[in-house]
Amino acid sequence: MTQPAAIPDNESARIARLRMLEILDSDPEAMFDSLTRMASEIFDVPIALVSLVDTGRQWFKSSIGLPGVTETPRDIAFCSHAILEPGIMEVPDARLDARFSANPLVTGDPGIRFYAGAPIILSDSSRLGTFCLIDRTPKKLSTGQRTILTELAGAVSHAMEAREIAANAREAKRQLEEELTAIARRSHLLRATIDSCPIAVTIADMTMPDAPVLYMNPMYKTLTGYDAGEVVGQDCHFLASKIIGAETASMLRRKIGSGEQAELEIVAHRKDGSAFLSRLIVAPVLGEDGEVLACIGLQSDITLEAQRRDANIQQREKMAALGRAMGGIAHEINNMLQPVALLVQDAIDNDRMSAEGMEHMGIVLDCTRNARNIMGDILAFSRPPSRAGEFHEVSVIFKEVLALAIQGLAKGITVNLRIAGPPALIEMNRTKFSQILVNLVNNAAAAMGGAGTLTIQLDEDVLPSLTLPRKAARLRISDTGCGMDATTLDRAFEPFFTTKAIGQGTGLGLPLVYTLVQEMGGVIKLESVPGDGTTITILIPIAKEI
């Protein structure tokens, strides 16, 4: 009869510990093989094994004398019994042992007669398997031999734990290396980012009394002309003094010292003495306790930007002065036109003219009316900007104002109207909005010479912005008229530039539209192909969606 061994009480913990070793089904290892080989010699047995008892099998970490056999089923394994014993389990002749006499390992191959197994016990008392000796003839161990077998099982247990510790150490090292690689990669990327930054960057160590510069990026050399060799390791205060002057450098140092950030625009000097307008930001790097560890300096050359800004201001001032001058001129001319308008009409009414004179007076009156319209445009253009403060639902005001704008259009012009987009409020003055639409519609009509299609669309778009894109109402007016060439397009917003025949336009229509759209915080775009017509797009920021 074969009696399967009982399952140990702590079986699940024992199996868990065995699996943790990650030894099952591993390759042969010299330290275990040398122990089994040694045992085979010392005990003069053909078979010596390091056997680990797994859930359904015993698996041999090392085996001498059983070529090609790596495991056997657990229910016939001698070792399943041996791990239950406090010490060595010795079976002098299996044929005479009721537990094993019918065991196929006894009755058949390998024909076991003698078996002695010492449990492999880890330091936490887990019994994983045995170090066992097997012979095909009956045998009995001496006391000394039993001691040696116990020692061998102990050596295997130590080796397994050492093997596990080494494996854990290797894994920890691998993880550490992985982390270090990741950190190195991140730091490399960070460094590469700062290196390629289009702003000059310096970092100074504020924990040292002379605050030496730790780092400068290539842009710093481009901007100031100083090499890394002249900068890194040098007193940052001394360096700053050379570039932005001692007084400013001291001021910045005080700010940084008290943990404040500073930003300024200042005339700075390169190594070669040439000057540039610098936008400089210095910011402290604070430690956990708020102490100043380092100082980051960011510097860029804004000379061109400032020139453009100044030019813009000058242009605006010029336009404002021109506007004021035009206001004065318009006032004088309106006064001079007044008696002409009244007295000529009076002369006509009272029939004081010959027939030819009457005709001439009619022309004079027409001219007076035209002059009045021109003055009206000039005054509208020269009026100082003011915020509207009126809110209108965009499609409602659009429809109302458009109805007036297209009233006088020639019969040959077809108007295509498309309104889309969600309801929204825009801030604008009704009169100004009507000035915009009337001017644009009249221009389109003039470009089409009395016949064509005028497409007017209202929908929603986004007002482009680097910082905060806003929703906008988009108004597009397209005509099928003569279009504009590049030169005309370039000058279209210029005051007094006109393509209309003398007496038909003041050249103030589009500039006025441009000014009004800008006042509303909007943008205007002109697209035109000669012969194909013109499209004007206006974006007006939406104040509120409703």
Added chain:
Amino acid sequence: MASILVIEDVPPVLLSLRIILAGGGHTVTCATDGLMGLRLLTETAFDLVISDIWMPGLSGIDVIGRGRAQSPGTRFLAITGGNPNSGVTPGVANVEKFGAHAVLFKPFEKHELLKIVSALLAQAPAAAAPACG
């Protein structure tokens, strides 16, 4: 017909206004500056005062303000060619009327002037006695 005071610093404008208004059958008194206009207004009861806005010395806004206070029964018409310094938008709706009952932007036409004058005069009795309810 009505008695009208015209205050205007530019002589040809003043003259043309006088001719047209007189031609319309009104009695026209002329003043070439604001102070003179106000003095005339204290001496005579006018049905209508037509005043320019931008004049040297006392401005039309002051003339209209004080004039309306001292002569509540009189109607006031402001006429202007725009602000020579900053530009008032002429010819557009919603513009302030400089304290007057109505405003005309120069250069206006004869029929516009006569129409607004008769309209103001027609309203005059109702507006002249608001205190009586």
